[in-house]
Amino acid sequence: MSSPLKFTVHASLGNARSGTVETLHGSYETPAFMPVGTRATIKGILPQQVKETGSQILLNNTYHLMLRPGSELIRDMGGVHKFMNWDGPILTDSGGYQAYSMADINAIDEDGVSFKSILDGSMVRMNPEIAMRVQNELGPDIMMAFDDCPPSVDPDTNSVNQTRLRHAARRDASKKKYNHAERLTIANERTVRWLERCKASHARPDEQSLFGIIQGGTDLEQRDWSLQRICNIDLPGYAIGGVAVGESTEDIAKIVRHTAPQMPSDKPRYLMGVGYERDIVAAVMSGVDMFDCVLPTRNGRNANAFTCEPGRNGQLRVRNATFARDPLPIEPGCDCHACDPAGHGWSTPDGQPFTRAYIRHLFMTGEMLGPILVTLHNLRFFQRLTHDLRQAINAGSWDELLSVRPHLRELVESA
Secondary structure: OOOOOEEEEEEEEOOEEEEEEEEOOEEEEEOEEEEEOOOOOOOOOOHHHHHHOOOOOEEEOHHHHHHOOOHHHHHHOOOHHHHHOOOOOEEEOOOHHHHHHOHHHEEEOOOOEEEEOOOOOOEEEEOHHHHHHHHHHHOOOEEEOOOOOOOOOOOOOOOOOOHHHHHHHHOOOOOOOOOHHHHHHHHHHHHHHHHHHHHHHOOOOOOOEEEEEEOOOOOHHHHHHHHHHHHOOOOOEEEEOOOOOOOOHHHHHHHHHHHHHHOOOOOOEEEOOOOOHHHHHHHHHHOOOEEEEOHHHHHHHOOEEEOOOOOOOOEEEOOOHHHOOOOOOOOOOOOOOOOOHHHHOOOOHHHOOOOHHHHHHHHHOOOOHHHHHHHHHHHHHHHHHHHHHHHHHHHOOOHHHHOOOHHHHHHHHHO
């Protein structure tokens, strides 16, 4: 299949690899973390600031942009790159995840999914052909196939999953009692049929690259079935879907460790929706190249900062009273806009950082600068992580990673 996307692997370390993906809107280095700009914006952050965090590619949400302002409007404004003033690569999801996450307000059939609009309650239709048309109009560099994302684990026996997920599980079951294995089989078979329809209706293959999505829940045999059939359809790249949707960290690692090395070695491998540091590191060691997650931005807006500081489970909760008089930056040694504003050309007294005390004050008084600063820090944290992973892979030793992130030693040595 002819594609405007070119993927080059530069170095490997075990299953891990570093590389470059080239698109019509520029290139990005892998392993890569994509900040999520759901509605064609990273909330509260200017595009140039996003770029200064080290972000090279962004993710937009097809479902939300289809509802508002509409893909036709964005097309008429020159496509999503011009619309949001981002001159680098962009990936759009397909809307398939919304069929899963909004199971209580949709209905699925063999042709597609009918949604109740979150804006006005009207019914909205999405199927492979519509998903391709909308993404062709949006104009991203990488577009995801419309898939059927089932619950990864049986929601009736797993307390992590909520009511919506139980609806998702039962909506297609042919028996009165939900059968999880049956649901996985239905989703796998449907995802292959829908991918074939996506490829057939893709109108701009010389400009936009279509990625297929591997499903199968936590059942490794189902994963193998899906992987063989999805990857048998010639595409520029492939993704592991249906993870981080209720299963344990151990199950995520098991799925990825089993699936990623079997995916085509000459195509980018994308793990959808996974964003905790340990999960990303484990996935990179299994051979994954691309990630996205709302965690850096969503947690940033809720006063939770990601750090390498031990003893806090990787997060600093800025609202805690213990930081009321704390003169330190969010993370000493970090070079983000919040921790090192002078390094970005911002003028502050004595070149000092924004302190934990000040950022806590911003959150406690409802000032918007607080979420902005923590979001900038979190975005930089994850871009530093992927940079550190690339450096280690290029150097041929995980010691390069552990020298700057020693708290990951147990994870790396047990892999």
